Amino acid sequence: MSVTYLPLQAWNKHWTLDGSRVRCRICGVSQDLTAAGAFQHALGCKARTPQAQYPSRELAALLQQKIHAGLF
Secondary structure, three states: OOOOOOHHHHHHEEEEEEEEEEEOOOOEEEEEEEOOOOOOOOOOOOOOOOOOOHHHHHHHHHHHOOOHHHOO
């Protein structure tokens, strides 16, 4: 039986993985997972926020939390 990890599910509502790239589900813009800079959405994207977004860092932190919680 698989257990849903809610923080990862929430991340997945906004982002998707496409090979070694993370992609915004709204505007479709992608960025390499290893890119150090903030994510740059397309102009007018509704997912764009005033605060810088780092989906790769967020994903890494979520996976690390899941490992530490023994869910992997």
